[in-house]
Each structure stands twice: as C-alpha cells, then as structure tokens.
Amino acid sequence: RVAKSPKSRVAKRERTTAVILMVVTAVAAIAMSVLLFGEARYALASSTPVEMGELATIQPAADLSNRYVFATGLLGASGAIRYARTAESDSFRLMPVAGNPSIWVEIRVPEGFEGPRFVPPTKFAGRLVPMGKAGMRHVGLAKAVKDQTDVTIPPDAWLLIDGSSPRASRWAIALAAMFLAFAGWNLFGVARVLRPVRDSSKA
Numbered sequence: 103r104v105a106k107s108p109k110s111r112v113a114k115r116e117r118t119t120a121v122i123l124m125v126v127t128a129v130a131a132i133a134m135s136v137l138l139f140g141e142a143r144y145a146l147a148s149s150t151p152v153e154m155g156e157l158a159t160i161q162p163a164a165d166l167s168n169r170y171v172f173a174t175g176l177l178g179a180s181g182a183i184r185y186a187r188t189a190e191s192d193s194f195r196l197m198p199v200a201g202n203p204s205i206w207v208e209i210r211v212p213e214g215f216e217g218p219r220f221v222p223p224t225k226f227a228g229r230l231v232p233m234g235k236a237g238m239r240h241v242g243l244a245k246a247v248k249d250q251t252d253v254t255i256p257p258d259a260w261l262l263i264d265g266s267s268p269r270a271s272r273w274a275i276a277l278a279a280m281f282l283a284f285a286g287w288n289l290f291g292v293a294r295v296l297r298p299v300r301d302s303s304k305a
Contacts, residue, residue: 121295124288131285137238138281141274144168144229149268151227158201162230162260170268171230176200177207177222181253183246184216187239196243197222206233206255207262208240229266233259237274 147170154160157175178200186193191213199205207226231237233244233255240263244255 128285128288131281135281138278145271228264233261
C-alpha cells in the first residue's frame with residue numbers, strides 16, 4: 103500500500119474545499135432565483151391593470167395573484183409601519199385596508215414627503231400578490247408588523263404594492279437570469295473538478 107504524500111493530501115483538501123464552496127454558492131444562487139421568480143413572472147404580465155373596485159369589500163381570488171391591478175380604498179392605521187430599504191432614498195409604509203385586514207398596501211413615500219402630515223392615497227395601481235409570495239424584498243413584513251405594533255397579519259393576507267408595474271419589474275428577469283447563470287457556472291466547475299483525470303503514465 104502506497105502512502106499518500108503530504109502534498110497530495112493538501113491538494114485533496116483544497117479540492118474538497120473548493121467543491122463545497124462552489125456547491126454552496128450554486129445553491130444560494132438558485133435560492134435567490136427562486137425568490138425572484140414571482141417578480142420576474144410579474145414583469146411579463148399584461149400592462150393593462152385589472153379593475154378591482156373598492157378594496158374594503160373584496161377578497162381576492164387565486165386568478166388575481168401576481169396581477170397588475172387598479173383599486174380604490176381607505177387605509178387604516180392599526181398595524182401600519184414605516185420602513186426604509188438600503189440604497190433607496192424613499193421610505194415605505196405598509197398599511198391595512200380599512201374594514202378589510204386581509205388586504206395590505208405598501209406605499210412608496212418620495213424623499214422629503216415623509217412626516218406627520220402625510221396623507222395616504224385612496225387610489226392604487228400595482229402588483230397584487232399573497233403576502234407570503236411577495237418575494238425577497240418583502241420577506242419578514244408580517245413579523246415586522248407584529249414586532250412593532252403587536253398586530254397579527256392573517257396568514258392568508260394579500261399585499262398590493264402600489265406603483266409596481268410589470269414594466270418597472272423587468273429588473274427581476276435580468277437578476278434572476280444572472281443568478282441562474284452563476285449557479286450553472288459553479289455547477290460546471292464542480293463537474294470539472296470531480297471529473298476523473300486520465301493517468302498518462304498508463305498510456
């Protein structure tokens with residue numbers, strides 16, 4: 103039995119580490135693509151909004167999921183929160199529809215317009231989606247509402263993202279494609295590293 107040299111053991115450890123890192127990176131990239139899938143699919147939806155009418159009297163059906171809609175309604179203050187996102191100067195407010203806690207609306211507030219005198223709009227045009235499927239930018243919203251206001255958002259609640267049109271969401275297609283390409287490149291690298299090497303000395 104021939105003992106392996108220290109160099110060969112080091113090389114094997116380095117190869118194993120490289121494979122693990124590439125697999126983890128590929129899995130993470132695929133996970134990001136999955137989180138972006140809903141927004142990427144929404145970017146291909148019709149640019150003509152579906153007229154929903156008054157939000158206080160509506161319980162959205164499955165066929166309205168991930169659709170561009172237009173609706174009207176008054177927003178309530180119970181459970182409303184304000185938050186910001188990294189690298190964005192505008193702020194955001196999440197507010198329930200008055201009289202219909204199963205629908206919540208995210209409003210973008212332009213920089214300089216936030217303050218105690220802010221009056222929420224009553225007309226909305228944007229993406230309607232079950233809150234649990236809203237995507238990576240809205241992960242943790244229900245928990246944030248619970249933590250900040252002690253109000254529990256129903257598990258079947260819907261989210262209307264005001265101002266989010268299919269055209270404005272096309273970035274998600276490019277980003278999802280980039281993550282998939284990155285995952286594919288890493289998996290290809292794993293296949294190359296694990297591919298058996300022909301021993302030229304036996305030729």
